[in-house]
Amino acid sequence: MPENGLKVCPGTQTLDSCTLGSDEKIRRPSSSFLPARVTLTNSDLARRSLQPKSRDRLNTFNGDGFYKGGSHSFKERRHSVGGGSDDTPGRLRRSRSTLTGWSSGTIIQESPTNRMLSGDSPNPLLPPKDSCLQIRNLRSKSKDGFGEIPVIYIRGGCKGYGRGPNKKNILNNLNMTVNKGEIYGLLGASGCGKTTLLSIIVGRRHLDSGSLRVFGGIPGDTISGIPGPRVGYMPQELALYEEFTVLETALYFGRIYGMSVKQIKLQLEFLMSLLDLPHDKRNLSSFSGGQQRRVSFLISLLADPELLILDEPTVGVDPLLRQNIWNHLLHLASQRRKTILITTHYIDETKQASKVGMLSGGRLLAEDSPGSLLRSYQLDNLEDVFLRLCQRERDSQESLNETKPSLNQTQPSFNQTQPFTPSFASTQKLKNDIFATSKVVSRLAPGLTDPNGLDISDVKSDLEYFDSEMKEKRMKDQSCFPACPSFCNFVALLKKNFLKLRRNPAMLIFIFLLPAIQVVFFCVAIGQEPANLRLGVVNEESFNCSDVSTGCSLSELSCRYLQVLETRVQITRFDNSSLSEDAAENGDIWGVIQFKANFSSAYVARISSPIDVDKQTLTDSSLDIRLDMSNQQVALTLQNMILQSFDNFTKSVLRDCSYPEEAASLPIHWGEPYYGGKNPSFTEFMAPGIIILIIYFLAVALTGEAFISERSSGILDRSWIAGVKPSEIIASHIVCQFLVMLVQTAVTLATIILGFNIPCRGPFGWLAVITVLQGLAGMSFGFLISALCDSQAVAMQLSIGSFYPNLLLSGILWPLEGMPDVLRQISLFLPNTYPCQAMRDIMLRGWDIEREAVYMGVVVSLVWIFIFLSLSWVAVRVRL
Numbered sequence: 001m002p003e004n005g006l007k008v009c010p011g012t013q014t015l016d017s018c019t020l021g022s023d024e025k026i027r028r029p030s031s032s033f034l035p036a037r038v039t040l041t042n043s044d045l046a047r048r049s050l051q052p053k054s055r056d057r058l059n060t061f062n063g064d065g066f067y068k069g070g071s072h073s074f075k076e077r078r079h080s081v082g083g084g085s086d087d088t089p090g091r092l093r094r095s096r097s098t099l100t101g102w103s104s105g106t107i108i109q110e111s112p113t114n115r116m117l118s119g120d121s122p123n124p125l126l127p128p129k130d131s132c133l134q135i136r137n138l139r140s141k142s143k144d145g146f147g148e149i150p151v152i153y154i155r156g157g158c159k160g161y162g163r164g165p166n167k168k169n170i171l172n173n174l175n176m177t178v179n180k181g182e183i184y185g186l187l188g189a190s191g192c193g194k195t196t197l198l199s200i201i202v203g204r205r206h207l208d209s210g211s212l213r214v215f216g217g218i219p220g221d222t223i224s225g226i227p228g229p230r231v232g233y234m235p236q237e238l239a240l241y242e243e244f245t246v247l248e249t250a251l252y253f254g255r256i257y258g259m260s261v262k263q264i265k266l267q268l269e270f271l272m273s274l275l276d277l278p279h280d281k282r283n284l285s286s287f288s289g290g291q292q293r294r295v296s297f298l299i300s301l302l303a304d305p306e307l308l309i310l311d312e313p314t315v316g317v318d319p320l321l322r323q324n325i326w327n328h329l330l331h332l333a334s335q336r337r338k339t340i341l342i343t344t345h346y347i348d349e350t351k352q353a354s355k356v357g358m359l360s361g362g363r364l365l366a367e368d369s370p371g372s373l374l375r376s377y378q379l380d381n382l383e384d385v386f387l388r389l390c391q392r393e394r395d396s397q398e399s400l401n402e403t404k405p406s407l408n409q410t411q412p413s414f415n416q417t418q419p420f421t422p423s424f425a426s427t428q429k430l431k432n433d434i435f436a437t438s439k440v441v442s443r444l445a446p447g448l449t450d451p452n453g454l455d456i457s458d459v460k461s462d463l464e465y466f467d468s469e470m471k472e473k474r475m476k477d478q479s480c481f482p483a484c485p486s487f488c489n490f491v492a493l494l495k496k497n498f499l500k501l502r503r504n505p506a507m508l509i510f511i512f513l514l515p516a517i518q519v520v521f522f523c524v525a526i527g528q529e530p531a532n533l534r535l536g537v538v539n540e541e542s543f544n545c546s547d548v549s550t551g552c553s554l555s556e557l558s559c560r561y562l563q564v565l566e567t568r569v570q571i572t573r574f575d576n577s578s579l580s581e582d583a584a585e586n587g588d589i590w591g592v593i594q595f596k597a598n599f600s601s602a603y604v605a606r607i608s609s610p611i612d613v614d615k616q617t618l619t620d621s622s623l624d625i626r627l628d629m630s631n632q633q634v635a636l637t638l639q640n641m642i643l644q645s646f647d648n649f650t651k652s653v654l655r656d657c658s659y660p661e662e663a664a665s666l667p668i669h670w671g672e673p674y675y676g677g678k679n680p681s682f683t684e685f686m687a688p689g690i691i692i693l694i695i696y697f698l699a700v701a702l703t704g705e706a707f708i709s710e711r712s713s714g715i716l717d718r719s720w721i722a723g724v725k726p727s728e729i730i731a732s733h734i735v736c737q738f739l740v741m742l743v744q745t746a747v748t749l750a751t752i753i754l755g756f757n758i759p760c761r762g763p764f765g766w767l768a769v770i771t772v773l774q775g776l777a778g779m780s781f782g783f784l785i786s787a788l789c790d791s792q793a794v795a796m797q798l799s800i801g802s803f804y805p806n807l808l809l810s811g812i813l814w815p816l817e818g819m820p821d822v823l824r825q826i827s828l829f830l831p832n833t834y835p836c837q838a839m840r841d842i843m844l845r846g847w848d849i850e851r852e853a854v855y856m857g858v859v860v861s862l863v864w865i866f867i868f869l870s871l872s873w874v875a876v877r878v879r880l
C-alpha cells in the first residue's frame with residue numbers, strides 16, 4: 001500500500017467512498033488541522049458544480065466571518081493560532097483547504113479543549129525527567145509551539161477480515177482526526193468495528209490500506225511511543241491476572257511503563273480513591289465485575305499516558321461512579337491536555353465529549369462536537385442524531401439497491417456485512433452530480449483528484465511532515481531508547497511469572513514432584529522380571545514327586561529338575577496332557593512341560609554316551625514344552641527360566657556325581673561384558689529414555705499454554721500495548737522455566753539413581769547437563785506450540801501428536817538397530833534421539849564428553865533449542 005497515496009478499499013466501489021449523502025454534509029478531512037472546518041451539503045456541491053469558476057472564491061470562515069485565502073502547506077498551518085469554538089468565535093487560522101470557500105457550508109468548530117495553550121501542567125506522578133520514559137514521551141507539539149499535529153490521524157483507512165470472497169470489510173475508507181486535548185466519543189452499533197478501529201490505532205492490527213499516524217508516527221515504530229507508556233489502553237475484556245491483587249497488577253504494568261515502585265504506589269493510591277476501589281489485599285478474582293472493570297480502567301490511567309484509548313470503560317459501572325469517571329476524563333482533557341478516545345454504548349454520556357464520531361458501515365457518518373450535531377439536526381439528544389443518521393443510511397441504501405441492483409450484485413459481501421452502508425447517492429443521476437462536483441473541485445485545486453472526497457496532496461504532505469518530524473526525533477532519542485525498557489520489561493515479566501507460580505503453591509509442589517512420581521511409577525512397574533508365572537507339568541515319571549532324589553542318585557530326575565524350576569515359577573500338576581492343554585487354552589497357565597515315563601534313565605544314557613544313544617532315547621530324554629507365546633515378554637522370561645533351571649539341575653547332578661559341571665553345558669564361554677552387567681535389566685535400558693521423556697514433555701506441557709491463556713484473556717495484547725516485546729516475553733519465561741527445570745532435574749535424577757540404584761557409570765555432570773538441555777528443548781517446543789495455537793485444545797493435540805513420534809522413533813522403547821534403515825536416518829533428526837543415546841552411553845557405558853555420541857547429545861539439544869526458540873520468536877512476532 002503506498003503510504004502517501006490513497007486507494008479505494010478492496011471490494012469497495014469508488015463511489016461508496018464518498019461521504020456525501022443526498023442532503024448530507026461533506027467533510028473535508030484533509031483540513032483536520034484547521035480550527036474551523038467546513039461541511040457542505042450535497043446540494044451545495046451540486047450547485048457549485050454548475051457555478052462559473054470565477055464565483056468559486058476560496059474562503060475560510062469560523063462562524064463569524066470569512067477568511068479569504070488560498071492554498072497553504074501544512075507547515076504553514078503549524079503557524080496558525082487560536083480558533084473558533086462552539087460558542088465563541090476565536091481567532092482565525094490560515095488554511096490551505098481548497099473547500100473552505102463554500103459559504104453555504106456548515107461550520108464544524110474546534111472544541112474548547114482544543115484551544116488550550118500547548119504544554120502540559122507538571123505532573124508529580126510522572127517518572128523522573130532523566131528516565132527513558134520521559135524521553136520517550138515526545139511532545140506532539142511542533143518546534144515553534146504552534147499547530148500541533150493531530151494525535152490520531154487516519155485517512156482512507158480500510159480493514160477487512162477474511163480472504164477472497166469471504167472477506168468482510170469492517171472499515172471502508174475511514175477518515176478520522178483526534179486532536180490533542182480532545183475527548184473523542186466513538187459511537188456505533190455493536191459489531192460495527194469500534195474495537196477493530198481501536199486495535200488498529202494501538203498497533204495491534206494493521207490497516208489493509210490507507211494511512212494511520214498516531215503522535216505523527218506509525219504504531220509499532222518505537223519512536224511513536226506506541227506500544228509504550230504514551231498510550232493507556234483499556235480493552236473490552238478484563239485482560240488482567242485474576243490471581244493478582246490490585247497492587248501486584250499495578251506493579252506489573254507500572255514496571256513495564258518504566259515507573260518506580262514509589263511512583264506506582266503514589267499513583268495507585270490516588271486512582272483507587274478516584275475509582276472507589278477497596279484497599280484490601282484480595283485477588284481480583286474475588287472482586288465484583290464492576291470493580292474488576294474499574295481496576296482495568298485504573299491500569300490504563302496508571303502511567304498518566306498522553307493518549308487514553310478506552311473501549312467501553314463505563315460498562316457495569318453505576319451512574320454516580322460513571323459521572324466520576326467522566327469528570328476525571330474531562331479534567332484530564334481540559335487541565336492536562338490528555339487525548340481520550342472512548343467507545344461507549346451509553347450514547348448520552350458522550351455529550352460531555354469534545355467530539356463525537358458516529359461509525360457505521362465502516363466509516364464515520366458524522367464527526368463533530370455534540371453541540372454542533374444537536375444543532376445541525378435540531379434534535380435534543382445524540383441518540384436521536386445517531387438513529388436519524390442510521391435511518392438515513394438505511395433509506396439511501398435501500399433506494400440505491402432499488403435503482404442500481406447491479407451495484408450490489410458486484411459487492412455481495414460488502415452489503416451483507418454492512419447494514420448501514422453510507423449513502424452517497426440514491427440515484428445514478430446523483431452519482432453523476434457527485435463526479436461532476438469532483439471534477440470542479442479538482443479544477444479548483446489541482447491536488448484534489450480523489451473521488452472519495454480526499455485531498456490526496458494534503459494527505460501526502462501531512463504524512464511527509466509527520467515522517468520528517470519522526471525522523472528528527474528518532475535521531476535525537478536513539479541513544480537511550482533501546483536498552484532501558486527491555487530490562488524494565490524483563491524484570492516486570494520475570495516477577496510476574498514467579499508471582500504466578502507462587503500464587504499456586506500446590507501446583508508448584510506438584511510441578512516439582514511430578515517427574516519424581518513418574519520415575520517411581522516407571523521403576524516400580526516397568527523393567528522388572530515377570531514373577532509368579534504359572535506353568536503346567538505332566539510328569540509321567542512321577543505325578544506327585546513325593547520322593548525327590550538327592551546326591552548322586554539318578555532316579556526320578558524329573559522331580560529333581562522340577563524342584564529347581566519351582567523356585568522361579570508356579571507349577572500346576574496335571575494327570576494327563578489333555579487337561580493341561582485345556583488349561584493352557586483357557587489362559588490359566590502360560591505353558592506345559594511334559595516328561596516321559598523313562599525320562600531319568602534316558603537322560604542318564606544321553607549324558608553318559610551322547611554319541612551312542614538311539615533316537616528313541618533322545619526323544620525320551622527331552623522335555624516336551626509348549627508355551628503361550630501371546631505375550632512375548634512372559635514367554636521369553638519363561639524360556640529363560642526353564643533353560644537356566646535345567647542348566648543348574650544338570651550341573652548339580654554332575655557335581656554330586658563328581659563329574660565336571662561343564663560337561664553338560666554348551667561349549668560357549670561368556671566373558672566379562674565390555675559395558676554393563678552380565679544380566680542387564682530392561683529398566684537400565686529404558687531409564688535414560690524415560691528421564692528424557694519425562695523432563696522433555698513435562699516442559700512441553702507446562703509451557704504449551706504459556707501464551708494461549710494470556711492471549712485469549714487479552715493480557716498478552718495489553719502487555720504488548722504497554723510496551724513488552726516478544727523477545728522479553730520469551731526470555732522471562734525461559735529464566736522462570738529454567739529454574740523450575742533445575743529442581744525437576746535434580747529430583748528426577750536423585751530418584752532414579754539413588755532411589756532405584758540405576759547405575760550412572762559416567763560423569764554425572766554431563767548427565768545432568770543433557771537432562772536440563774532436554775528440558776529446555778521441551779520448553780522451547782512448548783513456546784512454539786503456544787505461539788502457534790489459539791486454543792488449549794489444539795495445543796494439547798499438537799503436544800500429544802508430537803509425543804508419540806518421539807517416544808517411538810527416538811530409540812527410547814526399542815533399539816534404533818531394530819528399525820528400517822530409512823526410519824533410523826529420519827529418527828536421528830528428532831530432538832530426543834541423540835540425547836537419549838548420549839545418556840545411555842554415560843549411564844551404562846560410562847562414557848565422557850569427548851566421545852562423539854555424548855557430545856552429539858549436547859549439540860543436538862542446543863540446536864533444537866535454538867530452532868524452537870527462533871520459530872517461537874517469529875511466531876510470537878507475527879501473531880502478537
Ligand SMILES: Nc1ncnc2c1ncn2[C@@H]1O[C@H](COP(=O)(O)OP(=O)(O)OP(=O)(O)O)[C@@H](O)[C@H]1O
Pocket residue numbers: 161162170188189190191192193194195196197236
Ligand atoms: N478476528 C476477527 N476475525 C473475523 N472477524 C472479526 C474479527 N474480529 C472482529 N470481527 C468482526 O468484525 C466486526 C467488528 O467487530 P468489532 O469487535 O470491532 O465490533 P465493535 O463495534 O467493537 O462491537 P461491540 O460494540 O459489540 O464491541 C464484527 O462483525 C466481528 O464479528
